[in-house]
Every structure is written in C-alpha cells, then in structure tokens.
Amino acid sequence: MxxxxxxxxxxxxxxxxxxxxxxxxxxxxxxxxxxxxxxxxxxxxxxxxxxxxxxxxxxxxxxxxxxxxxxxxxxxxxxxxxxxxxxxxxxxxxxxxxxxxxxxxxxxxxxxxxxxxxxxxxxxxxxxxxxxxxxxxxxxxxxxxxxxxxxxxxxxxxxxxxxxxxxxxxxxxxxxxxxxxxxxxxxxxxxxxxxxxxxxxxxxxxxxWAAGDATEGRYADAVHRSLLVLRALTHEDTRGIAAAATTSLPEDPGGERNWDYRYVWLRDASLTLAALLAHGFRDEADGWKHWLLRAIAGDPADVQIMYGLAGERELPERTLDHLAGYEGSRPVRVGNGAYTQYQGDVFGEVLAALHDARELGVEENADSWSLQRALLAYVEEHWQDPDNGIWEMRGPRRHFTHSRAMIWAAFDRGVAAVEEFGLEGPVERWRGLRDRVREEIETQGYDPVRNTFRQHYDTDEVDASLLVLPQIGFCKPTDPRMLGTVAAIEHDLRTGPDGLLLRYRTTAGFDGLSGSEHPFLACSFWLVEQYAASGRIEDAERLMDTLVGFANDVGMLSEEYDVEHGRQIGNTPQALSHLTLVTAADAIRRARGEAGPGIRTREAQNDGTTRSTTGEGERAGAPD
Structure with a gap:
C-alpha cells in the first residue's frame, strides 16, 4: 500500500x-x-x-x-x-x-x-x-x-x-x-x-544553479527549496515546465477528481517563469521563450492551454482500469482532456510573464515579439468569448471574472510594450480594448450588493482566483471592492482551524463533477500576498507560517491539504504550490521593506491604467 x-x-x-x-x-x-x-x-x-x-x-x-x-x-x-x-x-x-x-x-x-x-x-x-x-x-x-x-x-x-x-x-x-x-x-x-x-x-x-538565488529573510529556506523544485520540474532539453511529477493523486481520496499533471500548462509555466525571473534566473526565460515559440508556432487560433514537454499537442485522456488508484481513488487517468478547452486567461499569463522578462532586462527578439503580436491579434478577435476558466470547469463555458481580468492584462502588457519599450504595435486599438474589458468587468463582474467581484457574470459566488486581480495591476490591493471580495472569500471559502482557502464552493455545482475537494494551497498563498499588500502583515505572516509548515521534511508541497487529517493531498510536487510560496514570501518582504529580488509590479492608477513600480527592496544591479 x-x-x-x-x-x-x-x-x-x-x-x-x-x-x-x-x-x-x-x-x-x-x-x-x-x-x-x-x-x-x-x-x-x-x-x-x-x-x-x-x-x-x-x-x-x-x-x-x-x-x-x-x-x-x-x-x-x-x-x-x-x-x-x-x-x-x-x-x-x-x-x-x-x-x-x-x-x-x-x-x-x-x-x-x-x-x-x-x-x-x-x-x-x-x-x-x-x-x-x-x-x-x-x-x-x-x-x-x-x-x-x-x-x-x-x-x-x-x-x-x-x-x-x-x-x-x-x-x-x-x-x-x-x-x-x-x-x-x-x-x-x-x-x-x-x-x-x-x-x-x-x-x-x-x-x-542554486547559487543564483540570494534570498534572505524569514522564509529563505522554503523559497530556496521551492525554486529548486521548479527547476527540477523543468525539462533539461525542451525547457517545458511540468505542472507536477505525478498523475491521479486525488483531490478527494476515493473520488473522481484525479488528473494527470505531467504536462506543460501555459499558465503554470508562465507563473513559474515569473517566479524564477524575479530571483535572477534569466537563462530560464530564454529557454522557455524558445519552448513557447516551438509549441505554439503556427496559427494563434490553434493555441492550447497545455502541451506535452516537447510541445506535443495531442494529450488524449484515458483511464487505466487495471490500477486500483491511490487509496482506491478511481479512475486513474493518463493524458488530460482539458487540453481541448478554451481558457482565455492563459493569454494574459503568457504576455505578463514575457513582459516581466522585458522589465528585468531579458533581451526581446523579433521572433518573440512577433509571437506576442500574433497572440494579441487572436485575443482581439476572441476577447468576448466565454471560457472554461482557470479551474478547467467541465461544465458550460462562462465569462469568468478572473479570465476577463487576464484578457485585460494581455492588452495592458501590449500597451506597455509599445509605450515603455518602443516596440511596434496598434497601441491605440489595444488601449481601447483594454478599457472596454475593464468597463465590462466593473459592471458585469462586480456585485454592488455584496461589494465583491464575482466568480463569473452569472453568479454571486466568489472564487479564490479573484485574489489575482491586484497582482496583475487590475486594481489596488486596498481598493474597497477588493477588500469586500477578500471579506467574502474569507466568509465563503475558508475552512479548517487555520483558515485555508478552497478554490470555490463545489456545492454551487459549477464544475460538472461529483464530490468535493480540500483547500488548494496556491489559493492560500494568494491570500498571504493580498494580506501583505493591503497592510495586514501580521495576518500574512501567520498564514504563511502555517502554509510553510505543511511542507514535508524535505520541503515538498502537493496540490492541496487535508485539514481534518493533517496530510497532503493531490499531485506532487506541485509547481503552482511552490511558485505561489515564492511570490507570497516576496510580498511579505516588500511589505516589511526588506531588501529583496528585483521585482516590478503593475500598479493600478486612478484612471484605470497601470504603471510599473519597483518595491523598496529591488536587488542591486536590476535594470531601471
């Protein structure tokens, strides 16, 4: 056993x-x-x-x-x-x-x-x-x-x-x-x-390789090991970044929420790249950009949310009926049918990661900017399409607020590439579309009664992915609407004595699956980042201490945590858990005014646009 x-x-x-x-x-x-x-x-x-x-x-x-x-x-x-x-x-x-x-x-x-x-x-x-x-x-x-x-x-x-x-x-x-x-x-x-x-x-x-990280402070050991885990999940030759090393370790033991994570999600890989870049690992940016160019080469309409490690496009999902499953969790799956889904947020994540690379001095070349323009051209045509959302809902497509915000981020980074770096592109059109997406989110993605952003336009439910909105510069962490959203997330999605976050309420019936799941570690790390950025530093550190304590004796984190039985759940080691640990620790250091990695953030301004800002703790030698 x-x-x-x-x-x-x-x-x-x-x-x-x-x-x-x-x-x-x-x-x-x-x-x-x-x-x-x-x-x-x-x-x-x-x-x-x-x-x-x-x-x-x-x-x-x-x-x-x-x-x-x-x-x-x-x-x-x-x-x-x-x-x-x-x-x-x-x-x-x-x-x-x-x-x-x-x-x-x-x-x-x-x-x-x-x-x-x-x-x-x-x-x-x-x-x-x-x-x-x-x-x-x-x-x-x-x-x-x-x-x-x-x-x-x-x-x-x-x-x-x-x-x-x-x-x-x-x-x-x-x-x-x-x-x-x-x-x-x-x-x-x-x-x-x-x-x-x-x-x-x-x-x-x-x-x-590890000598490239100079992290210090309270969470330095956890950050350092997490960066090593992210590199361990990066294929040496192809530079594809696997989301985890395993398949079918369950989100709900004995249930059907068992997925194969041994592939490259554009979202997770982009966020991994951003975490590595912030800590000085620029070679990873070049390798990943080449992977991206190969994987999504061709018609932007063919872009997928995930690929094989070398950019394979076919990842058909099948079940292995001869395997009993981890603690009887069946079906055991290989392949992942979500590769056929449309998730609009991935465009924002990819373009944001490549913008981070520009801001940290990674050289832009004609091929990579041409790719980004092609992606933006596709988003221009499809920005109004509903999608399956960040959590790969296996129900009907909807206008998920997180996805809409990432579409906004895609246009925002396109505008910034032209205005801040002198690259060529239809900046007026992108600016206009960015403003239209913002207006739509602020009217249809916001519930004035509860003073919260919504999970999607057809519900009053909240979703932990809404915590990402300040991180991408859509609004300030202290925006009253964001504080209202945090309060609703705390009320609706926290569970267990430590207040860990569920991704969303599975009882609302949106994901098309039976059963439930345990708190998703990345969501709680997002909450740490929100607490730190909005001045709740003690709350941030209290929750961070709890989350770091869930790592095993060699520093590994899986996808979720079973608070009732005090054990890890889901695929392991999970890149998203480790990269959000890194960004949460960085947020606490910025909030404390400590010296830290050269991280630029996109800060929302009063006119609804964004500007690049650098925290007090920018690493010496980082580019202006």
Missing amino acids: ALHIEDYALIGDCHTAALVGRDGSIDWLCLPRFDSSSAFAALLGDDDDGRWSLRPDDDDATATRRYLDDTFVLVTTWTTRTGVVEVTEFMPFGDRRADLVRRVRGVRGSVPMRQELQIRYGYGATVPWVRQIGHDDAHVLLATAGPDSIVVRGPRLQPADHRHGSRFTVDADSTVDLTLTWYPSHRQPPAPPHVDAVLDETVAWWRH
Missing part, C-alpha cells in the same frame, strides 16, 4: 523524477520522461504494479532523511540494532541517460540489507522478460518489454514469483552501489555509470 503523499521525496534529473518513500521504496518512476509510462507505479496501486525497495533487513529500523544542500541528492540514514548505514539516492544530471543510483555506505557496525525489485512497464500492466547476463563479479539483470529495457546492476538478484530480491551486508566504511538505467530495447545495454564521477557532477551542477 502506498504511503501518505508527504512521506515521499523526489529525486530527478530534469528529464523525469522518482518518488522515494520513507520506507525505502521507489513507488513512482516514469522513463525516460515525466510523461512517459511508468516502470514503478505502486503509488497508484500495490507492489505488483512496480516498485524498488531498498532498506535494512530489520523491520524495527528507523530512518531520517535530508537532501545534500542545494541538490536533489537524497541521503537517508538508517539506524538498526546492529549498526548504521547511509543510502544516497539520485538521478545523475547532464549525462543524457535515464540513470538512477542507490549507494549504500556503512557508517557503524554491520547492517544486513534487503532489496526487492518489481519492474512493471505500461503503468503496471506489463510484466517484462527478465534475464541475468552478468557473472559472479558483475551482476547484471535485464528487463525488456516492447520498446523499453532496464538494466540493473548491484548485488545479485534472485527470482521469486515474478519479482526479484537480494540480501547483502554492509560493514562500516564499505560501500555497495546499485544502479538502474533505462534504454531503448533495440539498443545494446549501456555501460554502468561511474558513480563517484556522476555524483560529484550532479552535486556540482545543482549547487551552481
């Missing part, structure tokens, strides 16, 4: 990732990419669906774990009755191979170890052809099915009922290496990795 979600740690090579449980079992690994089919899928079923367990042969052994500083090299220290061992686990970075290394080092005494290996391709559906090809001094096991092969090296594995296992003993100051490498089955097995060399190279690469 799978562990609680917070009991897993991620190791990855920026191509894919494995989830390692506290019990020493790797229960999730897709090869060779995040969105490939899995070789280990016990996370969504049971042991027979694939896993690789490595731990002391002592059921009373205890473990503590940590990452080597600024890396995704996981070190687990096991203490047993006979001694202590360290298990160092990582996926080598930069070798363009799908390798996984598990090094066991004796620390004290003598510790018997055991491993159990069940490789099941195709999300647990396919038992491979397994054979031993090694000799006494080099034990090698091959597992092949269809296009996939895995070679495992280490202590000799013995077969038993369609699985393999071994026992070996590690003494003090001795080391035993176990390695797994995926390769296309039509090729010869690759040579084993040189563990010392790839470990040193992997640690050096992560630490070099």
Whole structure:
C-alpha cells in the first residue's frame, strides 16, 4: 500500500523524477520522461504494479532523511540494532541517460540489507522478460518489454514469483552501489555509470544553479527549496515546465477528481517563469521563450492551454482500469482532456510573464515579439468569448471574472510594450480594448450588493482566483471592492482551524463533477500576498507560517491539504504550490521593506491604467 503523499521525496534529473518513500521504496518512476509510462507505479496501486525497495533487513529500523544542500541528492540514514548505514539516492544530471543510483555506505557496525525489485512497464500492466547476463563479479539483470529495457546492476538478484530480491551486508566504511538505467530495447545495454564521477557532477551542477538565488529573510529556506523544485520540474532539453511529477493523486481520496499533471500548462509555466525571473534566473526565460515559440508556432487560433514537454499537442485522456488508484481513488487517468478547452486567461499569463522578462532586462527578439503580436491579434478577435476558466470547469463555458481580468492584462502588457519599450504595435486599438474589458468587468463582474467581484457574470459566488486581480495591476490591493471580495472569500471559502482557502464552493455545482475537494494551497498563498499588500502583515505572516509548515521534511508541497487529517493531498510536487510560496514570501518582504529580488509590479492608477513600480527592496544591479 502506498504511503501518505508527504512521506515521499523526489529525486530527478530534469528529464523525469522518482518518488522515494520513507520506507525505502521507489513507488513512482516514469522513463525516460515525466510523461512517459511508468516502470514503478505502486503509488497508484500495490507492489505488483512496480516498485524498488531498498532498506535494512530489520523491520524495527528507523530512518531520517535530508537532501545534500542545494541538490536533489537524497541521503537517508538508517539506524538498526546492529549498526548504521547511509543510502544516497539520485538521478545523475547532464549525462543524457535515464540513470538512477542507490549507494549504500556503512557508517557503524554491520547492517544486513534487503532489496526487492518489481519492474512493471505500461503503468503496471506489463510484466517484462527478465534475464541475468552478468557473472559472479558483475551482476547484471535485464528487463525488456516492447520498446523499453532496464538494466540493473548491484548485488545479485534472485527470482521469486515474478519479482526479484537480494540480501547483502554492509560493514562500516564499505560501500555497495546499485544502479538502474533505462534504454531503448533495440539498443545494446549501456555501460554502468561511474558513480563517484556522476555524483560529484550532479552535486556540482545543482549547487551552481542554486547559487543564483540570494534570498534572505524569514522564509529563505522554503523559497530556496521551492525554486529548486521548479527547476527540477523543468525539462533539461525542451525547457517545458511540468505542472507536477505525478498523475491521479486525488483531490478527494476515493473520488473522481484525479488528473494527470505531467504536462506543460501555459499558465503554470508562465507563473513559474515569473517566479524564477524575479530571483535572477534569466537563462530560464530564454529557454522557455524558445519552448513557447516551438509549441505554439503556427496559427494563434490553434493555441492550447497545455502541451506535452516537447510541445506535443495531442494529450488524449484515458483511464487505466487495471490500477486500483491511490487509496482506491478511481479512475486513474493518463493524458488530460482539458487540453481541448478554451481558457482565455492563459493569454494574459503568457504576455505578463514575457513582459516581466522585458522589465528585468531579458533581451526581446523579433521572433518573440512577433509571437506576442500574433497572440494579441487572436485575443482581439476572441476577447468576448466565454471560457472554461482557470479551474478547467467541465461544465458550460462562462465569462469568468478572473479570465476577463487576464484578457485585460494581455492588452495592458501590449500597451506597455509599445509605450515603455518602443516596440511596434496598434497601441491605440489595444488601449481601447483594454478599457472596454475593464468597463465590462466593473459592471458585469462586480456585485454592488455584496461589494465583491464575482466568480463569473452569472453568479454571486466568489472564487479564490479573484485574489489575482491586484497582482496583475487590475486594481489596488486596498481598493474597497477588493477588500469586500477578500471579506467574502474569507466568509465563503475558508475552512479548517487555520483558515485555508478552497478554490470555490463545489456545492454551487459549477464544475460538472461529483464530490468535493480540500483547500488548494496556491489559493492560500494568494491570500498571504493580498494580506501583505493591503497592510495586514501580521495576518500574512501567520498564514504563511502555517502554509510553510505543511511542507514535508524535505520541503515538498502537493496540490492541496487535508485539514481534518493533517496530510497532503493531490499531485506532487506541485509547481503552482511552490511558485505561489515564492511570490507570497516576496510580498511579505516588500511589505516589511526588506531588501529583496528585483521585482516590478503593475500598479493600478486612478484612471484605470497601470504603471510599473519597483518595491523598496529591488536587488542591486536590476535594470531601471
């Protein structure tokens, strides 16, 4: 049976990732990419669906774990009755191979170890052809099915009922290496990795990347780890940014709200880019811009809300009926049917992120500005269309206020590109459309009786996504309408003793799904940002302390949090949770007047337009 979600740690090579449980079992690994089919899928079923367990042969052994500083090299220290061992686990970075290394080092005494290996391709559906090809001094096991092969090296594995296992003993100051490498089955097995060399190279690469972040202050550790998580979810070659490393971890255990998040949402990727840019990671902007140009090349009418990691357009959704699901949550889904939806807000998010890049000195080129003009031309034609909204409602399309505000932001950034950066475009037309969208929102997206913005034009319900309006410059955080909206959100959407936010009230029946869900962490981080920006700094820090405390022992956050049972829920690690943690911490630092990253914000003015402002804590050397 799978562990609680917070009991897993991620190791990855920026191509894919494995989830390692506290019990020493790797229960999730897709090869060779995040969105490939899995070789280990016990996370969504049971042991027979694939896993690789490595731990002391002592059921009373205890473990503590940590990452080597600024890396995704996981070190687990096991203490047993006979001694202590360290298990160092990582996926080598930069070798363009799908390798996984598990090094066991004796620390004290003598510790018997055991491993159990069940490789099941195709999300647990396919038992491979397994054979031993090694000799006494080099034990090698091959597992092949269809296009996939895995070679495992280490202590000799013995077969038993369609699985393999071994026992070996590690003494003090001795080391035993176990390695797994995926390769296309039509090729010869690759040579084993040189563990010392790839470990040193992997640690050096992560630490070099992490050195670009100079975050300080109360939440520096949480921000730093969150930035690392965002980079771990960014594909090394394509630069597509996965929304999470998993599929079908439920929003409602036992229910149907189980989705595949291993793809690139334009929204989440844009927001991730903005968070990385604000902390000085400009190379990520160039890589993502190239990904964007490739992915949405062609007719802007064909733009999708999400793509595969390399820009694949077809992401058909299907169910895996042979898998029992995490804690019985079915169906288990791969692919995501939401790729066919229209969500107007993504245009605003993309254009806002690219504008942030301009403001932080990332060079604009003719191709990227041409792309942005093409997107704006499409928005000009379709700005009045209803959509499915940020939460991918599987009901009828509506005029969601958040989506309408992001359409406003798209035109606003187009105007700013011309007025502030001298780029060419029909600025008068964009300005006029920006004003028309604003007028529409202020009349149809606002409820004067409750003094709140609405979830959509046909309801009096509120939605946590309305907290984004001040962040994009549509209104000031202290605008009376915004304060009224916050009060309504606090009244309608807060739950549990810590006051966490639901996305919306599922009982209102707008999303076309049965069941309910738990508080969505990103929404509560948005509330932190709103509190900080509107002067409620103590409230912001109180809620921020609670949210940061939900991270597990290695700093990972999933999508939602079950306040009743005190556990993480949903896909993990969730990019949106981590990026909103970063922006919430930055907002608190600005509110406190502390030195911080070079962040520009779009501030609403009295005439309904916006201007760029820089907080007191702009990083030295940031462009004017």
